[in-house]
Amino acid sequence: MMDTLFSVFRISVKAIFANKMRSALTSLGIVIGVAAVITMLAVGSGTQQEMTERFSRFGTNVLFLRQPWDLDESISSPKEVTMDDVRAIRRLSGVEAAAPYISSGFTVQYGYTSTSVDVLATDTDIFKTYDWELDSGREFTEKEVSDYAQVAVLGATAAQTIFNDVDAVGKTVIFEDIPFQVIGVMKKNGQGGFGFDMDEGALIPYTTGKVKMNAGWSKSDRRALDRVIIRVKDFNQIEETKEAIANAVRNTHKIHPLKPDDFQIDDFASFVEEAKSAGKTMGILLGVIGAVSLLVGGIGVMNIMLVSVTERTREIGIRMAIGATSADIRLQFLVEAVTLSCIGGLIGVALGIAATLIVAANSTTIPATLNITAIFVSFGFSAATGIFFGYYPAYKASKLTPIDALRYE
Amino acid sequence: MSLIETTNLYKTYVVGDVEVHALQGVSVSIERGEFVAVMGPSGSGKSTFMNILGCLDKPTKGKYILDGIDVTATDLSKLAGVRNRKIGFVFQGFNLISRTTAVENVELPMVYNHTPSHLRREKALAALKAVGLEKRAFHMPNQLSGGQQQRVAIARSLVCDAPIIFADEPTGNLDTKMSIEVMDLFTKLNKEMGKTIILITHEPDIAEYAGRLITFRDGQKVSDEVKK
Numbered sequence: 001m002m003d004t005l006f007s008v009f010r011i012s013v014k015a016i017f018a019n020k021m022r023s024a025l026t027s028l029g030i031v032i033g034v035a036a037v038i039t040m041l042a043v044g045s046g047t048q049q050e051m052t053e054r055f056s057r058f059g060t061n062v063l064f065l066r067q068p069w070d071l072d073e074s075i076s077s078p079k080e081v082t083m084d085d086v087r088a089i090r091r092l093s094g095v096e097a098a099a100p101y102i103s104s105g106f107t108v109q110y111g112y113t114s115t116s117v118d119v120l121a122t123d124t125d126i127f128k129t130y131d132w133e134l135d136s137g138r139e140f141t142e143k144e145v146s147d148y149a150q151v152a153v154l155g156a157t158a159a160q161t162i163f164n165d166v167d168a169v170g171k172t173v174i175f176e177d178i179p180f181q182v183i184g185v186m187k188k189n190g191q192g193g194f195g196f197d198m199d200e201g202a203l204i205p206y207t208t209g210k211v212k213m214n215a216g217w218s219k220s221d222r223r224a225l226d227r228v229i230i231r232v233k234d235f236n237q238i239e240e241t242k243e244a245i246a247n248a249v250r251n252t253h254k255i256h257p258l259k260p261d262d263f264q265i266d267d268f269a270s271f272v273e274e275a276k277s278a279g280k281t282m283g284i285l286l287g288v289i290g291a292v293s294l295l296v297g298g299i300g301v302m303n304i305m306l307v308s309v310t311e312r313t314r315e316i317g318i319r320m321a322i323g324a325t326s327a328d329i330r331l332q333f334l335v336e337a338v339t340l341s342c343i344g345g346l347i348g349v350a351l352g353i354a355a356t357l358i359v360a361a362n363s364t365t366i367p368a369t370l371n372i373t374a375i376f377v378s379f380g381f382s383a384a385t386g387i388f389f390g391y392y393p394a395y396k397a398s399k400l401t402p403i404d405a406l407r408y409e
Numbered sequence: 410m411s412l413i414e415t416t417n418l419y420k421t422y423v424v425g426d427v428e429v430h431a432l433q434g435v436s437v438s439i440e441r442g443e444f445v446a447v448m449g450p451s452g453s454g455k456s457t458f459m460n461i462l463g464c465l466d467k468p469t470k471g472k473y474i475l476d477g478i479d480v481t482a483t484d485l486s487k488l489a490g491v492r493n494r495k496i497g498f499v500f501q502g503f504n505l506i507s508r509t510t511a512v513e514n515v516e517l518p519m520v521y522n523h524t525p526s527h528l529r530r531e532k533a534l535a536a537l538k539a540v541g542l543e544k545r546a547f548h549m550p551n552q553l554s555g556g557q558q559q560r561v562a563i564a565r566s567l568v569c570d571a572p573i574i575f576a577d578e579p580t581g582n583l584d585t586k587m588s589i590e591v592m593d594l595f596t597k598l599n600k601e602m603g604k605t606i607i608l609i610t611h612e613p614d615i616a617e618y619a620g621r622l623i624t625f626r627d628g629q630k631v632s633d634e635v636k637k
């Protein structure tokens with residue numbers, strides 16, 4: 001049996017290589033489909049991996065409080081998140097730290113150099129929520145926060161861009177016409193948060209930001225914060241702490257017990273959910289792309305197999321005359337279709353791996369990690385395409401009668 | 410019991426509204442080891458007759474018993490094994506598979522009866538040797554002369570030890586010298602290996618090689634004579 005199958009396979013390879021150009025063009029659809037799926041899945045799983053890494057570096061016991069973007073219509077006078085909330089949250093026993101968070105892009109100037117940085121206006125609790133480490137200088141103090149001090153802690157990349165290799169600590173930089181003294185520079189720590197990248201950014205006291213730098217913070221309530229970052233003491237108590245926070249905020253916002261919240265609390269899990277659903281959407285998209293290209297490739301295979309059956313009608317007749325059964329003929333053409341699409345699949349796999357490696361080596365913004373499952377699955381699909389689209393031509397060939405096939409001109 | 414026994418075979422082709430009566434009641438019986446030549450003008454039904462005998466086609470009416478098997482009662486698709494084991498074909502146009510070496514062509518019938526590959530090669534080479542082509546085993550059909558290709562086809566018909574060889578105008582595409590080679594080979598197969606050979610030809614010289622001559626005209630057997 002294996003012996004026969006091997007003979008059939010050899011005949012198939014011979015037939016495929018007899019028409020190299022035609023076979024190559026036929027399998028192109030499958031090549032492209034498989035390569036595309038592998039590459040995109042690699043980019044997808046790379047992104048997901050990086051996101052997960054980012055979350056875990058960030059810590060699982062961090063919560064965010066903010067006003068929802070899609071606020072419930074039934075809430076007539078929603079309150080912004082303010083320092084009142086921060087103070088109320090800080091009083092809760094399950095909370096380790098809570099920091100205000102207002103971020104905005106600014107132009108920063110030093111001498112003749114100017115560049116743009118993400119400025120995060122916050123207070124000293126920020127240093128307890130994030131695990132950032134100082135490279136030189138110091139963090140700002142509570143006194144500097146309450147004194148509206150014009151001090152800034154720079155991210156590593158930002159400091160490098162502005163000062164090159166000169167020590168930034170003690171220097172004065174201008175944020176939108178306002179001078180700030182650099183009191184500290186952070187160590188480089190890779191992307192550290194959501195929407196705020198410490199490496200490229202700068203920290204200033206929120207008081208200074210609110211009062212002296214109106215620009216960019218155009219909320220209806222002048223006291224409004226973008227969000228509050230909360231670090232809980234015990235991860236196992238996170239649900240209870242979340243509830244306590246919600247009660248505290250309902251209290252400061254004076255929400256009637258029967259009315260819904262005008263804020264939301266996000267945790268690590270909800271970000272993971274979001275990432276997962278983004279991944280799912282991406283998966284569906286990839287599935288569609290893969291399916292469409294395999295469909296197109298499959299139709300190509302079917303077309304060429306029908307041509308091949310017609311061209312080789314006489315050969316089919318000869319084979320039948322010397323003892324091939326209908327099943328033998330069907331197997332022959334099926335194996336040929338599968339071989340053709342698997343060759344396409346293999347080339348596609350090679351191309352996909354190459355593309356992934358090229359992306360991974362040359363792009364710093366797009367992470368790509370090879371997904372072994374994706375490789376096997378997409379190769380499997382190319383084989384399945386061969387079976388599915390090769391079946392009809394093979395069936396057609398097997399239905400010929402020996403004499404009709406032999407007489408075919 | 411005869412090896413081949415047909416009774417009142419009819420074959421009618423319908424082309425559009427026209428009916429072509431290719432065979433009109435042919436009854437023949439052929440014994441094991443006979444060498445039969447079938448002659449007749451073009452269109453007299455010789456090939457139709459042979460295709461039915463070779464289980465490539467079915468008669469419209471009539472009965473055909475091959476080595477005790479009622480072929481007319483069996484579905485064509487079930488007869489692949491019969492063709493493989495009992496029948497070897499040699500066609501006018503050689504009908505070798507192109508881009509496939511001589512020895513692989515000869516091996517082909519054994520692929521379909523699941524002979525292990527090492528045995529296949531051995532037997533195919535032996536068959537090529539029997540037709541005097543062992544030196545051409547690894548040539549492609551298009552690298553061989555017509556006579557050589559026909560001998561490859563004969564080797565292929567021998568390789569499964571089928572008792573019967575059907576040859577439809579095997580010398581039709583060959584010059585005289587090659588025709589003689591091929592006919593000598595058939596004679597040898599008949600005499601030394603006891604093969605039953607049924608050969609169609611329209612050349613009297615070729616028919617001379619056979620021990621029995623059946624003549625067709627308009628789909629009917631008009632004469633059937635055993636020589637000497």
Ligand SMILES: Nc1ncnc2c1ncn2[C@@H]1O[C@H](COP(=O)(O)OP(=O)(O)O)[C@@H](O)[C@H]1O
Binds near residue numbers: 449
């Ligand atoms: N597949 C077919 N369809 C229609 N007519 C056919 C077919 N095969 C043979 N015939 C007709 O049947 C008759 C006998 O043909 P054939 O057996 O090939 O004769 P021969 O081999 O003696 O020349 C001819 O008239 C031929 O045209």
Ligand SMILES: [Mg+2]
Binds near residue numbers: 455456457
């Ligand atoms: Mg004929």
